[in-house]
Amino acid sequence: MERTIRQPLVMVDTALFTIRNERLCLILARRQEPPFEGVLALPGGFVHVEEDADTAMAARRVIRRKIGFDAPYLEQLFTFSGAARDPRGWSVSITYYALIPSALLDQSQVAEALPAEALPPLPFDHPQIVARAIERLRSKATYSSLPAFLLPAAFTMNELHRIYEQTIGARLDKASFRHKILEQGIIEPLSEQFRVGAHRPAQLYRLTSKALTPFERKI
Amino acid sequence: MERTIRQPLVMVDTALFTIRNERLCLILARRQEPPFEGVLALPGGFVHVEEDADTAMAARRVIRRKIGFDAPYLEQLFTFSGAARDPRGWSVSITYYALIPSALLDQSQVAEALPAEALPPLPFDHPQIVARAIERLRSKATYSSLPAFLLPAAFTMNELHRIYEQTIGARLDKASFRHKILEQGIIEPLSEQFRVGAHRPAQLYRLTSKALTPFERKI
DNA sequence: CTAGTTAATTGTAAATTTCAAATAACATTT
DNA sequence: AAATGTTATTTGAAATTTACAATTAACTAG
Incomplete structure (x- = not known):
């Protein structure tokens, strides 16, 4: 047991897709605290102890905080982990992607959404998360609704x-x-x-x- | 930060598919320690601190320990978490599934593989993991190699x-x-x-x- | 009442998939 | 050597699906 992880950070990060001007866009959040304070990033947060059934609970909380309601479609994407991905230490990020009709969003939220193909530089391993989310979305689009x-x-x-x-x-x-x-x-x-x-x-x-x-x- | 998880257990569990008598089977391991000591379960283990790039490293280690070599196909499946899934406390299990040609296995390993549709009762949330692994395998089989x-x-x-x-x-x-x-x-x-x-x-x-x-x- | 715009249907050619059957290439048995 | 059994591989026609191009439909605005 001595080589096992001691106090990993357990977090969720979310890729929130919507459509603006007929283009596939992502809703980003400006980070409120270090590291990368003030930088645009995927909405995310730490998992809480009472979210004990499934990290989807944490993902839904993060999404509600950002857009005010539950996304019509939410799916677990991939889990990223390691010592290098976050400067605060060994971490596990369970990532999700969600699809959100722009009609449900505030005008201001829609206006802030950025095209998935032309995002600003993102912190942490968020570029990898975005790449995987787009890949999954495209792949599932070919055989599902x-x-x-x-x-x-x-x-x-x-x-x-x-x-x-x-x-x-x-x-x-x-x-x-x-x-x-x-x-x-x-x-x-x-x-x-x-x-x-x-x-x-x-x-x-x-x-x-x-x-x-x-x-x-x-x- | 006070409601975030403190000392979660971070582990990997693996669903190892192989074919025996033309049937899809899983390779199980008898647990060497409590909880559920002596019970057949999915091969798994805790993630080590030096496995800092990706939990796939831990999955490969678990698989090598079980079969002696790397599986030709390995893919992250899903991440299960929560306070209820393991009696030792709040845990995160990053699960993987692997495909292993029976020709590469020892005869004894093949003989011990059990049909995926007729497994004994499994501990923890391993039945859910198996269900998801089969679902993923079936789904991908319809459009890939x-x-x-x-x-x-x-x-x-x-x-x-x-x-x-x-x-x-x-x-x-x-x-x-x-x-x-x-x-x-x-x-x-x-x-x-x-x-x-x-x-x-x-x-x-x-x-x-x-x-x-x-x-x-x-x- | 005409022009403009997007919706929806139609028809035909091309491609793919299904189904059933025939043919091929051995080893083994007679 | 010939017949038989077994699995591999190919063939061909029917049925279905998909692609492409064009036409018709139903409205509003001017």
């Missing part, structure tokens, strides 16, 4: 289409996309509800129970 | 086919399977090398660099 969690409860087919293109980072055929999504049954039309404008009204849809559930809960 | 890491360096198309069926848990069409796998370019024939027997010789293949790399390393 994940990107839909970046949209509000009701959305049009084209909005969904654009979100998928944005998160996957590639063009997707409109007709095929519509076909496949409807085929999978992960969304359903809201009867008689349309988004209106200077054009043909667009059918509104919502996620069904076949869509991926938050927290990767299965059944 | 993962199951190939359960086979030795050279294998026939049918061996690969059976491994995929076993890990996914469903029938796969032979012709389509062969087509898709070769299409993806994740394996290549070993020229002039065949597995012989009382039947037509079977072409031997090996993984190419297009196959999934261990440790989820990209590029």
Whole structure:
């Protein structure tokens, strides 16, 4: 037992995705205390003793403090650890990523979100965390309903289409996309509800129970 | 800082998959010390201070102690934590899963491997870890070369086919399977090398660099 | 009532997947 | 040497899915 870790810091860090101007963005927080006081970083914090069921509790607390409510989609990402990642000592960071529809955020929060592909230099090992989060998001987007969690409860087919293109980072055929999504049954039309404008009204849809559930809960 | 965790136990636990009698099995270890002394459990141990880069170091150490060499495929699975999961106190377990070709193991190790679907009652939250590991393996098997890491360096198309069926848990069409796998370019024939027997010789293949790399390393 | 804009459908070609069956290449037995 | 058994590998046609291009639909604004 003598070579085991004594007093590691146990923390959570979160990558909070949202969409601004049709681009995939991250919500950062300015650090209130050293180290790296005043620097933009991923929102995070220490795990509390009473958060004894799961570190997702701590992640939710961190996210609520930042945006004021629970993210519609939250998933554990990866655990980083070691003596080098934090100057305060041997630490374990259990990281999470969350998807947050910009419609739920304050205007000011949305305005502060920064494009995932053009972030400022981040402290600690946060760049690695971001890289992994983007990788996971892209990967899951190709075979699940994940990107839909970046949209509000009701959305049009084209909005969904654009979100998928944005998160996957590639063009997707409109007709095929519509076909496949409807085929999978992960969304359903809201009867008689349309988004209106200077054009043909667009059918509104919502996620069904076949869509991926938050927290990767299965059944 | 007063509500943060003081002296958490930081450990790794591993789910070690192998194939015995064409069935997906796990290699368990009998616990040498309390709690649950003498009980079969997932191989695990405390993280050491000098394992300061990444807990994968600790996972590799645990695996080497159990089987004597490094697993060809190792990936971080999930991090479990809390006050309830271990009677010794608040703990963090960073879990890993590994794929180990039975050809590399001692006969006795293979004989002791137990079918993943019929394990004895496991201590701690090890049943949850196993469930997640199987889920991850099945999921990745559907879109990657993962199951190939359960086979030795050279294998026939049918061996690969059976491994995929076993890990996914469903029938796969032979012709389509062969087509898709070769299409993806994740394996290549070993020229002039065949597995012989009382039947037509079977072409031997090996993984190419297009196959999934261990440790989820990209590029 | 026409132009502009986005939504949604349609049709056809191309590609992929499925399914069933045939053929190939041995070792072993007769 | 020929027949048999066994597994490997290929083939071909049907069914399904996907890609691509174009058309039609439904509104608002001027």
